[in-house]
Amino acid sequence: MKRTLLVITILGALFNQGFSFQKKSKKDYLVTISTNYGEMQAILYDETPQHKENFLKLIEEGFYDSLLFHRVIDEFMIQGGDPNSKNAGANQRLGNGGPGYRVPAEINPQFFHKKGALSAARTGDRVNPERESSGSQFYIVEGEVHKREDIEGLPDAKIEEVAMELFRNNPEHELVKALREAYMEGGVDAIAKLAEERYKELEEATGRVIKLSEAQVEAYTTIGGAPFLDGQYTVFGQVIAGLDVIDKISEVETDRADRPIEDVRMFISVEYMRKKKITKKYGYVYP
Incomplete structure (x- = not known):
């Protein structure tokens, strides 16, 4: 009897700490983003639970319906989700609106900005050092195809950029002190060599990706x-169908603020369906 109570107590503690012994669901949420230029289907990552829950909540509330993709840059991304865009005038500047809250960062290195990545917009590091996300604004990556030799390995320019960021934002960091000492002893070459050797520490200290x-x-x-x-x-999701729609939207004519001259509206819906059906219909294979 005592042993049974002990087991129950341990299991209860594990559940309270967030452990789960339930099998993964056989169903998932399929998000459909409808626009003037066609539809995009996307899935949301379980590993970014706060962003997933928030996005689904806003969709269910109809928050996104009739909002604009208000910022569009060819070979980069398309951005929307500003509630002020629903009835915006032709010359109205957009991009500062939201639901009145932000979502804590859930930056996960396994999810990156490949074409179709569904990501949360945010304000810059100077006013938002924790990199919290906008409560509603998001962008979908178009980007461009890169040459392998340009992005693999340890690019010197990237190491220098990230090192300078650490110098500016955290001058008392142990690695900054080590880099200063290296410079005093061996000049520019020494600091470059040490930064390359300790690039992983640079990544951890800044949250930036070097290699x-x-x-x-x-x-x-x-x-x-x-x-x-x-x-x-x-990055909290991925477009799995309709990548050509991103291309079409990214090519529209825009003004100096990157807002499309002709409005590009969105309507977002969600369907809870079997993962096998999503795989069969859209080719997305769950990990």
Whole structure:
């Protein structure tokens, strides 16, 4: 009897700490983003639960219906989700609206900015050092296809960029002190060598990505994307059908603020369906 109670107590503690012994669901949410230029289907990642829950909540509330893709840059991304865009005038500047809250960052290195990545927009590091996401604004990556030699290995320019970011934002960091000492002893070459040797520490200290994984390199050299965004924004989903719609929208004429001259509206719906059906219909294979 005592042993049974002990087991129950342990199991209860595990569940309270967030452990789950339930099997993965055989169903998932399929998101459909309808626009003037066609439909896109997307899935949302379980590994970014706060973003997934928030996005689904807003969809169910009809929050996104009739909003605009208000910022469009060819070979980069299309962005929308500003509630002020629903009835915006022709010359109204957009991009500052939201539901009144932000979502904590859930930046996960296994999800990166390949073409079709569904990611959360946010304000810059100076006013948002925690990299919290906008409560509603998101962007979908178009990007471009890169040459392998340009993005693999340890690019010197990237190491220098990330090192300078650490110098500016965290001058008392142990690695900054080590880099200063290296410079005093051996000049520019010494600091460059140490930064390369300790690039992983640079990545951890800044949240930036310096050396791309083989999966990233493969994606960026085939379907394309925007690798310079990796590690800075939360990628919380992926467009699995309708990638051509991203291309069509990205090519529309825009004004100086990157807003399309002719409005591109969105309507977003969601369907809870079997994963096997999603795989069969759209070719997305769940990990």
